[in-house]
Each structure stands twice: as structure tokens, then as C-alpha cells.
Amino acid sequence: MTISANFKGAEGQLHAAASAATGLTDFGDPAEYLPGLQRLLAALDDNGPVFKPGGREFAWNMLAGVLISRLLSQQGWKDHPTCLQHPVTRPLIVIGIPRTGTTALHKLLSMDPQFQGMERWLTAFPMPRPERATWAANPWYQACAAGLEQFFAAAPHMRAAHDMRADDVDECLEVLKQNFCSNFFGSSLRVPDYDRWWLEQSEASSYRRLRKVIQLIGANSPEKTWLLKNPGHVAQVGNLLDVFPDACVIQTHRAPASALPSLCSVLREARGILEEGVDAQAIGEREASYWGAAVEDAHRARARAPGQFLDILQQDIQRQPMAVIQTIYEHFGLTLSDEAHARMLARITAAPEARHGEHRYSAETYGLDPDLINQRFAPYIQRQALA
Secondary structure: OOOOOOOOOOHHHHHHHHHHHHOOOOOOOHHHHHHHHHHHHHHHHHOOOOEOOOHHHHHHHHHHHHHHHHHHHHHHHHHOHHHHHOOOOOOEEEEEOOOOOHHHHHHHHOOOOOEEOOEHHHHHOOOOOOOHHHHHHOHHHHHHHHHHHHHHHHOOOHHHHOOOOOOOEOOOHHHHHHHOOOHHHHHHOOOHHHHHHHOOOOOHHHHHHHHHHHHHHOOOOOOOEEEEEOHHHHHHHHHHHHHOOOOEEEEEEOOHHHHHHHHHHHHHHHHOOOEOOOOHHHHHHHHHHHHHHHHHHHHHHHOOOHHHEEEEEHHHHHHOHHHHHHHHHHHHOOOOOHHHHHHHHHHHHHOHHHOOOOOOOOOHHHOOOHHHHHHHOHHHHHHHOOO
């Protein structure tokens, strides 16, 4: 793939690269995604990161990959138009500040066969979910698996913090970034100009697109209940309820003075693949500011559907996971089958989250003084009794 010398003004080359990879040309409504893409490209040149060798290529391929996702989504809706008529009824959705147990809970819940989720490879390359036995031979699945291996080879410590597999359920974030109006870009890259623009935008269009992508992926199993997860939904509860008005939402919680350094460590490791001299303290300030506002936004938005939310502490997920599962199923009127129970117990025993070692980090690295974090998050900490 040819890499432009500059990002600014390179949207045409990125579109061409995505079309060459897919044989497709319909990216959807330009007004939906082009302003964000252009802002991002300009920010990468104007005050973006100092790239490591190979970093520009990594960033370029990442952006082209998002456009590939758009192309495949658009084509999927053309090929399977009736999928958009399928209801998405009472999806079970896990949200929460990152590093509060969202991933562990999401993957434990995914052991229940009554649910369907968005597997990692399908968030990157949306299509009706094929039979699982065919995945290994699917070139898009192979591309996703190879990309993850390349990522972890460049950031080996990431597996201990946040392991990812092509065939595991993954976050809505991977779909929401299709509109180039997403927290993903500001957290993954040093692009303060883009960040300032994005914080003033509405993500309503991205959430409407998310629903349509879900309908496409589940086209072959529309009767199954959706299981979704995305920490970023905390900042977008209103949009989430607009597109999934009967959603059953689990919000996980952990003391921010513990969660934020862990999050910053993950982001620093990931950004270190591309960037020279990652500014750890800038990451700390950005994330504390963003998530401090997000939890208050969520608190206000939850008031419109209070019975649809359930609060869960990360420490309970760790210490008594099956008791947490029981609480969730009772609260939302779900049935836990013997098969699902056995599969969950097997996952707990296998402890896959611990197989790559301990995730180590310190708050000081990111300028995150615990007392100041507790002050910034004081109303949230008090509501959830997190002190």
C-alpha cells in the first residue's frame, strides 16, 4: 500500500487504498464521515505525534481499515436489505469507565449461548456472521488475526493488560469509529486539534450506524438476544437509549484512582507502537478530564430509564463472579441454563485474563494524584460508595 508523504489532503488516496482492498466504492454518505476524517488527517500533520519508524504506516493502515469497514457495511446492507427490518430487542449492554471489569464481565456473559455478540473480526469487517466452522478459512478473519498478532508483537505487554482474539466478542467502539467521530482516535493518537473538534460533535449518527451494523452481523440469527459492551457508552447513554430504547444496561464501577492509571498504561503501551516520546502525563490529564465528565453525563442520562440500569462493582466481578451473574439475570429477568452455568464456571476456572501475566502500572507516571482524582470524581465516588 502506498503511503502519502502527508496526511492532510490524503483522503483520496485512503479511499483508493480501501477500494483496492475490497473491490468496492460506496463509502456511504460523505457528510456522515468525511468531516471527521479530514479533521483527523489535518491534526496528524499540524500537531500530531512524532512517528517511530513504521509508525506512519501503522497509522495509515489503521485509517484505511476504518474505510474498509465502511465499504463492507454499505455493501452488506445492499446484499441483505431485509436485515435492517430485524428488531434488536432488549440487548444486554455492559458499560463503565475502562478498566472496571467490563471486558471480564462481557466475556463471561458471552459463554451463555442465548446471546450473540460482535466478534472482533466482524467489528472490523462487518458481514452476516458465517458458520463458525468456516471462519479459519475466511480471508477477512485471517486478516484480523494477522493484524492482532502484528499489534501484540509490537506491544507485547498489552496481552497482560487487554488480550484480544479475532474470535472473541469485542467492543462497539470498533464499529462506532466508522464515522471518524470517536474517542478512539484521540485516545489512540496525539491529535489535540481533532480532540477539541470531536468533543463538540454529536455521535448520534454513529449510534444509528452501530444499530445497522449489528443488524447486518446478526442477519442469520435475528432471534438471538444481543450482548454488547463498550466503556465509551458511559459518555453516550442518551444516544445509546435512542437507538436501543429497551436496553438492559450493566454499569461497572471501580475507584477512579485505580482505574485511570490502568487505562493510561494501556493507552501509553498502544501509542508507543506509533509514537516517539509518548507524553504520559498528557494522557493522564486527558483521560481524567474525559471520564470525569462522562460519569456525570451518564448519571443525568440514566434518569430517563432508571429501571434499565444495574450497577456492579469490579471487586465483586473478581471475587464472586457467579453471584454477580445471578444478580444480573434476576434483575433483568433472564434465565441461566445449566449449559451456560457450566460454561461460565469453566471460563472462571481457566482464568484466561491471567494467562499473560500481571499488568503493572503506577499513577505517578501519568501525573494522577489520588487525592486530586478523588476530588474530581467526588460525586461519582459518593454515589457508588467507591471510597
